[in-house]
Amino acid sequence: MEESDVLPATLGGTPTRNTRSGPRTPVITDKDRARVDLYLRLADFQPSSGALSAPCEAPQIDWHGDALGTEQAALSHEFTHVHGRGEGGFYSVPVSNGTRAISLTLTAIAAHAERLGLRRPRPGDNVIVPALTWAATATAPLDQGFLPRLADVDKRTLCLDPASVRDLVDDRTFAIIAVHLYNRMADLNALASIAEEHQIALIEDCAHAHGALYEGKPAGTIGHAGTFSLQASKTLTCGEGGMVTTRHRLLAEQIASLANCGRPCGGAIEIPSGNDRLPGLSAAFARAQLSEFDTQQAARTAEWARLDEVTARLRGVQPFPTQSNTVSPTYKWAARYVLEEWGGMSLDEVAAALSAELDVQIVRMYEPLTDSSLYQPMNHPLAVNARSINELEPTRYVCPIASELYDTVLAIEHAAALRPDFADAYADAVEKVRKRGTNTTSTKPDSSARPAAVHLFQREHQEA
Numbered sequence: 001m002e003e004s005d006v007l008p009a010t011l012g013g014t015p016t017r018n019t020r021s022g023p024r025t026p027v028i029t030d031k032d033r034a035r036v037d038l039y040l041r042l043a044d045f046q047p048s049s050g051a052l053s054a055p056c057e058a059p060q061i062d063w064h065g066d067a068l069g070t071e072q073a074a075l076s077h078e079f080t081h082v083h084g085r086g087e088g089g090f091y092s093v094p095v096s097n098g099t100r101a102i103s104l105t106l107t108a109i110a111a112h113a114e115r116l117g118l119r120r121p122r123p124g125d126n127v128i129v130p131a132l133t134w135a136a137t138a139t140a141p142l143d144q145g146f147l148p149r150l151a152d153v154d155k156r157t158l159c160l161d162p163a164s165v166r167d168l169v170d171d172r173t174f175a176i177i178a179v180h181l182y183n184r185m186a187d188l189n190a191l192a193s194i195a196e197e198h199q200i201a202l203i204e205d206c207a208h209a210h211g212a213l214y215e216g217k218p219a220g221t222i223g224h225a226g227t228f229s230l231q232a233s234k235t236l237t238c239g240e241g242g243m244v245t246t247r248h249r250l251l252a253e254q255i256a257s258l259a260n261c262g263r264p265c266g267g268a269i270e271i272p273s274g275n276d277r278l279p280g281l282s283a284a285f286a287r288a289q290l291s292e293f294d295t296q297q298a299a300r301t302a303e304w305a306r307l308d309e310v311t312a313r314l315r316g317v318q319p320f321p322t323q324s325n326t327v328s329p330t331y332k333w334a335a336r337y338v339l340e341e342w343g344g345m346s347l348d349e350v351a352a353a354l355s356a357e358l359d360v361q362i363v364r365m366y367e368p369l370t371d372s373s374l375y376q377p378m379n380h381p382l383a384v385n386a387r388s389i390n391e392l393e394p395t396r397y398v399c400p401i402a403s404e405l406y407d408t409v410l411a412i413e414h415a416a417a418l419r420p421d422f423a424d425a426y427a428d429a430v431e432k433v434r435k436r437g438t439n440t441t442s443t444k445p446d447s448s449a450r451p452a453a454v455h456l457f458q459r460e461h462q463e464a
Contacts, residue, residue, distance in 0.1 A: 008436055009356035016357040016429040025415040026237045026289060027296070035288035036281065071283035078290050079243060083211060083218050090221045091252035093244045094278035094286075095259045098207045098229025101242035102140035104276060105225045106175065108254035109201045110144075111269050115250065116224060119199050121146075124388060125174040130160045131399035132406070133179045134366055135374040137205050142377055146174060147388050150369050150397035156321055158334065158365075158405060159186035165194055175201035180209035180219055182332040182365075182411050183304060185323055188214050188222045195223075203227065206245075208331035210236040211297045215325050220245040225255075230278075230286055235300070235331055235414050236293055238286035241278045300330035300417035307333055307412075307423040314427060316341035316434050332411035334365070339408075343437015350433070351410050357429035358422075361413040368402040370394045 007013025072094045080092045095101050110121045127141040131150040138148040152164040158181045165176060176195055178186040188204070195202040202223035206212070209219035210228065220226020225248070230241035244255050253266035262273035278286075311317045318336040342350055347364060355362045369375045377392040390396065416422050 008353055008433055010353050015359060016425050016432060025413070026232065027292070027418070029292065031291055032285060032288040035284050038284070071280040071287065072278055075283040075287050075290070078287055082290055082293055083245070085218070090218070090245050090247045091249060093252055093255045093259065094283060095242040095244060095255070096276040096278060097240055098227060098231060098242040099136040099140050100276045101227035101229070101244050102137065102177065102203065102205065103144050104255050104258045105203055105227055105244055106141055106144045106146065107258055107271065108251050109175065109224055111254055111271060112250055116248065117199065118201055121174045122172070125172050126391065127175045127177060128165055128168050128173060129177045130179050130402070131368045131370050131397060132158065132366060132402040133181065133205070133369065134207070135369065135372060137177055137179055138369055138375055138377070141175070141177070142380065147391045148377065149391070150394060150399060152399040152401050153405065154187065155401050155405065157187060157323070158182060158184045158320070160191060161401065162187055162190035162194060165191065169194065169198055169200070173198060173200050175203055177203045177205050178223065179205040180212060180329055182208055182334040183328050183330060184320065184334070185209065185212060185214055185219070185326045185328060192222065207234065209329040210234065211293065212329040213327035218245070219329070221247055224248065225251055235297070236286070236289055238282040238289065241282045241286060296418060297330060300414055301327070303417035303422055304328070304330055304333045307426060310423045310427045311335060314430050317430060330417060331414055333417070334409050334411040336408045337410055342434050345438055347407065347410065353433045354429055357433060358416065358425060360416040362410050365406050365409050365411060368399060368406055370397055370399050370402065
């Protein structure tokens, strides 16, 4: 056997998988090109008010006479059908992106809180979000005037820990945002119980959860609403976009109105708003991607299940327990790495070495919001005031499980699951890299600590 065959790729050896050996995401096919071309040639530019999909009479989106509404309406209907496994029973509203989906949803729920059996929001109310998530989950409520509170996560689910949520809920809590993270789902039964007990909203952040089911119900339909991202890295994409799902017709109408500059829509309150419409070209791309979603989702689900099976027999990698009441998301496959088994390698070195071997993106989890360079609410000049400054400070929230997971978990991009026999190649790569230990990488990443965040407005308010 040649020496290059056993050397890790980071030292010049032959990768376990040949470079560019598999698909990248999004997977672009002739269907995508044809759908977008059809749109651009104005073949189906027929003025339409555009119906939001539901099994009963649906509310209408009035796109101000703009023919672009045809594509958004079709996407709305098709998303409901595919994500709902053909059963529907909920409304789908396309919007500009996943972050704005959360913001618009919070505003819509606030506008109709009493009709939804919730208490009315007040200035300075808080919204509980997980500490382990993309920063937008917290910045969206911050931009709407809510104070994000950071709850710890459950080490088995990677998602909101109901016990931590209970510790943070008070009479100023307006909503809980439960994030379904990577290939895991939040404990919606427990979180829904807390929300009902306190008459607060439950929103599902489903940016990673396209096609997922919780006890047979589509993600995003168990809480008051669900928000989705259609950003380029997601399992369903149009480059950039979002979607909101809800079983409440009034919320669907309100979100549609808010996304369309506050124009009338059914029973929506006419609230001053901006343009958060999903562009027609993006909707056309999303429709084409949606036509392939079921096939790709089946492949991802099967390969991630195979990866669970294979890694259960590997040293140094611990898959998370199966969630028996879910059809899990497939955005990324996450697992713990027992560094004691990796010959002194750091988690960053393991990620780099496996990425090179398999030609896929293998990365650490999101940095906890308690210590994230992307989440510095104290620097927001309009959000910070003398009353809220302590509650906004991220470091005041103690979330040890989020920190532990960040230091031990890696996630594999979903494109890998579209490669035949990826799980077996992964097992080979793990054994190859693990046996070389610290000799696997030629250079170590810079381990210097990130400078402490500078809170630009903190001093002014402390002195006020």
